[in-house]
Amino acid sequence: MKLLLVTWVDPWVRSVSTVHKYVAAGRRQGHDIAIYGEPNAHLPALPFTTELDGVDLAVFVMQVAADFPDMPYLARVLDGIPRQRRLVIDLWGRFNDTIRLEHDFNHLQKMDGHAGWEWEEAFQAVSDTILQPTLAPLRPNVGSFLFHGWDPGSVAKPYRDARQAAAAWGGKAYGAAYVGSNWQRWEQVRRFLEGYAPARERVGPVCLAGWDWSARPPWAAAMGIMGIDTDPTLLARLGVEAHDGVRFDEVVGLLGRARFAPVIHRPLFRHLGFVTNRTFETFYADSLPVLMLPRDFVAAIYGEAALTLVPGDSIAAYLDDALSRPAVYWDAVLQTRSHLERHHSYAQRLQQLEALAAGGAGAGGAP
Amino acid sequence: MKVLLVMKHRGDAGNTHAVANYMRLAPRFGHSVAIFGAPIWYVPELQFSTDIRSFDRVVYIYESELYRIERMNEAVILAKFPRQHRLIMDTDGMYNPVVVVDGYDFNHASEAERARWIAHLDALGGRIMQTTMAPPLDPRVQAMAFYGYNPALQMPPSASPAKQFDILHVGHNWWRWREVARDLLPAFEEIRAEVGRIGFIGLWWDAPPPEGPTAGPEEAFRSDPERFRRLNIETPRAVLYHDVIHTMSTARINIMTQRPVLRRLKHLTLKYFEIFCADTIPLLMLDADHAEAVYGPAGRELSLPGAVARKLLDALRRPDHYRAVVEDVRRHLVANFSYDRRVEELFAVLQD
Numbered sequence: 172m173k174l175l176l177v178t179w180v181d182p183w184v185r186s187v188s189t190v191h192k193y194v195a196a197g198r199r200q201g202h203d204i205a206i207y208g209e210p211n212a213h214l215p216a217l218p219f220t221t222e223l224d225g226v227d228l229a230v231f232v233m234q235v236a237a238d239f240p241d242m243p244y245l246a247r248v249l250d251g252i253p254r255q256r257r258l259v260i261d262l263w264g265r266f267n268d269t270i271r272l273e274h275d276f277n278h279l280q281k282m283d284g285h286a287g288w289e290w291e292e293a294f295q296a297v298s299d300t301i302l303q304p305t306l307a308p309l310r311p312n313v314g315s316f317l318f319h320g321w322d323p324g325s326v327a328k329p330y331r332d333a334r335q336a337a338a339a340w341g342g343k344a345y346g347a348a349y350v351g352s353n354w355q356r357w358e359q360v361r362r363f364l365e366g367y368a369p370a371r372e373r374v375g376p377v378c379l380a381g382w383d384w385s386a387r388p389p390w391a392a393a394m395g396i397m398g399i400d401t402d403p404t405l406l407a408r409l410g411v412e413a414h415d416g417v418r419f420d421e422v423v424g425l426l427g428r429a430r431f432a433p434v435i436h437r438p439l440f441r442h443l444g445f446v447t448n449r450t451f452e453t454f455y456a457d458s459l460p461v462l463m464l465p466r467d468f469v470a471a472i473y474g475e476a477a478l479t480l481v482p483g484d485s486i487a488a489y490l491d492d493a494l495s496r497p498a499v500y501w502d503a504v505l506q507t508r509s510h511l512e513r514h515h516s517y518a519q520r521l522q523q524l525e526a527l528a529a530g531g532a533g534a535g536g537a538p
Numbered sequence: 539m540k541v542l543l544v545m546k547h548r549g550d551a552g553n554t555h556a557v558a559n560y561m562r563l564a565p566r567f568g569h570s571v572a573i574f575g576a577p578i579w580y581v582p583e584l585q586f587s588t589d590i591r592s593f594d595r596v597v598y599i600y601e602s603e604l605y606r607i608e609r610m611n612e613a614v615i616l617a618k619f620p621r622q623h624r625l626i627m628d629t630d631g632m633y634n635p636v637v638v639v640d641g642y643d644f645n646h647a648s649e650a651e652r653a654r655w656i657a658h659l660d661a662l663g664g665r666i667m668q669t670t671m672a673p674p675l676d677p678r679v680q681a682m683a684f685y686g687y688n689p690a691l692q693m694p695p696s697a698s699p700a701k702q703f704d705i706l707h708v709g710h711n712w713w714r715w716r717e718v719a720r721d722l723l724p725a726f727e728e729i730r731a732e733v734g735r736i737g738f739i740g741l742w743w744d745a746p747p748p749e750g751p752t753a754g755p756e757e758a759f760r761s762d763p764e765r766f767r768r769l770n771i772e773t774p775r776a777v778l779y780h781d782v783i784h785t786m787s788t789a790r791i792n793i794m795t796q797r798p799v800l801r802r803l804k805h806l807t808l809k810y811f812e813i814f815c816a817d818t819i820p821l822l823m824l825d826a827d828h829a830e831a832v833y834g835p836a837g838r839e840l841s842l843p844g845a846v847a848r849k850l851l852d853a854l855r856r857p858d859h860y861r862a863v864v865e866d867v868r869r870h871l872v873a874n875f876s877y878d879r880r881v882e883e884l885f886a887v888l889q890d
Contacts, residue, residue: 236608236609236610237609239609239610239612239613240609241609242606242609242612242658242661242662243657243658243660243661243662244661245609245612245613245616245661246612246616246661246662246663247661249613249616249617250616250620250621250661250663254617284608285608285610289608289610289611290610292590292591292610292614293610293611293613293614296613296614296616296617296618297613297617
């Protein structure tokens with residue numbers, strides 16, 4: 172299959188890691204996968220192309236408006252690849268009615284200049300097949316395709332068993348690390364930090380790596396955009412280290428420098444049941460994931476074993492228990508990794524896309 | 539047929555007035571025209587729409603800027619209109635080789651910039667039309683006048699405003715200065731004592747755009763306000779498109795200049811026709827052959843190059859003679875450049 176990914180890749184943000192996984196998985200399975208556009212010197216491992224001949228499926232991976240190619244590439248791809256060989260993966264829930272949750276949103280004109288109807292028209296212009304990374308899209312004309320997936324080869328330290336993992340689990344610089352920008356996550360991060368505080372002396376310091384954790388950015392204040400709040404006093408009191416973001420290829424290594432790695436989804440994605448790159452990527456790290464996610468979502472995506480990784484009401488008690496019985500938690504991690512390999516491998520994702528390509532993706536089919 | 543125009547729209551510049559004529563006349567032929575975008579409060583007569591899917595054809599009108607709409611909107615337009623339903627109107631000769639006139643005005647600053655334009659327009663596809671009187675340089679391009687003369691807009695002397703100026707130039711200072719400084723100002727100096735008020739109405743005669751180099755090459759906006767001051771030349775504010783003819787009518791003589799590269803390429807502009815709607819004597823910075831090609835034989839007498847001072851004084855002294863010449867030109871324009879014909883031509887091309 173010749174697969175063209177149409178999206179804007181940036182080494183620091185969004186789905187660049189997943190895109191790399193598709194390229195690698197495609198190579199292993201004999202698929203020809205490339206990103207539409209000119210080569211990007213910052214991403215040497217990604218093949219870029221502007222050649223459109225023979226493309227079996229053009230997958231428009233949409234998050235922000237800039238994921239639509241600029242001209243003249245936009246016209247070439249829309250004119251060059253028939254509609255039935257195009258589909259849209261709506262990673263940020265744009266193809267829904269307008270949703271407001273806490274401070275989060277799927278459309279906000281003052282933020283990016285686009286109203287909800289523009290997103291809808293633009294996606295429908297590309298294809299009849301619109302997929303979202305959730306098991307249960309809200310709209311009947313949207314298909315489910317999780318897009319992000321699991322690559323067993325990316326596990327930083329693939330342990331033989333839980334005992335080995337637990338024995339190796341030590342000597343970490345941080346008690347917990349969260350890698351991700353301060354975008355609609357502050358409330359959840361704050362709850363995590365406040366719950367973490369009683370155990371901090373035993374677990375270790377927290378590291379937040381991402382943009383805008385140290386201070387609310389001036390542009391957000393100027394535009395009246397909420398959900399990028401922070402509390403420098405709280406961070407100082409808890410001794411939290413706030414760092415700028417890291418490149419996609421440094422995320423797993425950084426998470427592995429901490430005992431625990433919380434998985435946090437922004438309110439919009441929790442509401443929509445969306446998975447993200449970090450949903451899976453956190454399990455590559457040599458760290459115990461703390462799943463700050465709804466239990467039914469955890470069971471559905473990660474499998475029953477992962478419920479062990481969901482803290483109860485007391486995060487501190489949960490962390491203390493993990494410190495005292497690490498093998499129990501590592502066993503859950505290894506079982507979850509196994510579940511992810513069985514159910515969410517990129518090989519399976521590619522099979523789904525292959526089926527869509529064979530069936531004429533643009534005809535509105537869903538996997 | 540519903541036609542959507544994608545263009546940079548400003549009330550005080552560009553092709554807005556021409557488009558207003560298409561909007562006005564299209565219903566007479568069973569068609570309608572709207573500009574893509576949200577309405578502008580100060581030009582309520584212009585029709586705008588963002589309902590892309592309700593249109594049948596799209597016309598991209600380009601000037602010297604590779605105007606872009608948002609990518610998401612562009613995607614909808616591209617998906618809605620197949621290439622054969624897209625028409626490109628190249629009003630500033632951008633779909634050409636690099637053309638530089640006397641090391642001054644140019645259509646492209648570099649081959650790289652030209653390549654960017656060509657790639658963009660080729661990707662849009664459809665048909666490319668240039669608003670030129672000459673055979674287009676590129677065989678893939680067709681000529682189309684696009685601009686026209688609307689006799690209904692002619693200002694009758696009885697309704698004309700009082701004459702405030704003897705000489706007026708209405709238009710922005712965009713690649714005009716060299717010609718103004720070389721040909722017009724020396725003539726004004728020669729006859730200044732015999733002439734009343736002189737005005738240059740438009741943008742950038744006093745200063746370049748405040749946005750700086752992003753607005754365009756510095757040379758394009760060059761001016762010499764001190765020289766204007768010495769000649770007692772006034773520079774009133776620019777006017778909206780619907781006030782152009784009225785404003786021109788406040789002067790006995792209006793001078794028409796054209797940026798050099800467009801004159802070289804024999805491009806028509808809106809000003810070619812607007813100026814003959816005004817109650818004024820148009821005098822043209824076009825050579826006599828060029829003037830005749832557009833305006834008919836009478837146009838030769840309105841040609842200024844080589845005789846600016848003499849012609850200005852002559853027109854001020856013999857207005858009746860020149861008014862008769864202007865009437866001849868108007869008859870020629872009605873016969874050859876009416877907007878009815880333009881509208882028919884455009885829709886015929888779009889229908890193909």
